[in-house]
Amino acid sequence: MDISDSTILHIRTARTDPAGQAQDAAMAAALEAICFPPEQAASPTTIAERMASYADHFWLIEDEGGTLLALVNGLCTNERDLSDEMYEDASMYDPDGAWQMIFGVATAPAAQGQGLATRLLHTVIETTRTHGRQGLVLTCLDDLVPFYARLGFVDEGLSASNHGSMPWHQMRLTLA
Template sequence: MPAHAFRNALPADAARCYEIEITAYEGDEAATLAKIATRIAQYPQGFLILEADDHVVGFINCGCAHDVVMSDEAFKELVGHAPEAPNVVIMSVVVDPAHQGNGYSTVLMNEFVRRMKALGKQTIHLMCKEQHVALYERMGYTYVRPSPSDHGGMAWHEMVMAL
């Protein structure tokens, strides 16, 4: 694995993160540039960037909630986000397809979990497609249920990790 580093996102990262987002997610699944910029502006400590050889190659972003409703589309724009809330809701976990297969998603998730624990968070929630359920289980998540969300016209599965 090439030399890598972690940092919180800056407003200037929005365009590069959007490039990665649209290569990794299909159609309406991808967050817009405006949503990514909003997430960076409103909760940079929940927007973790992975750099390899001084290039942004992946990221995780999230919001926090007292009551988690995974199918709440407005939350993806951080409507209802409460930075002090104990429950983390991941919105994107993305590695540039050109850099996939290097173990980056695992190191990115491990660092994200470490940082959320350090912030005193209690749970991390995410939704994924069926083919990623086993990957997240290996990372320590527990399967919850098929999601009522049809975000992007896709079937999603809810998962949770207790910290």
């Protein structure tokens, strides 16, 4: 899939009406399943629970036909560091939290390499700034450290996270 300049893309947050949210959760879970190994991908149940708790913290890019091409999701909290518990416990969400945690950044394989994740992350960063939060925190594998660094995230070294039994770098973008 080649995203040309004439391709109409829509950036939005997840829907809050039950039918729309169920559809968004199913699409998000399917995208997670193809973009991450099983031990790292959020389950359909986890995605649905997250979306029910904080739909406005699921940013989606879809084409004009409604196909989900990329997503970013995560909760807000006053905790400074991303912990493994946050991935599974949607109740840790604090709508007034100082930090926007990012759990997942995924782009459909056919749409990769065309700047969609970068475009979506710029939206997330600006939304986080608009809400007056201190910044964003994510964890990533070694090979993605340069990608996030180009967006202004600073590598804080290996995280305490053991999500999916992998070593993760914690990266932070401080806004305030």
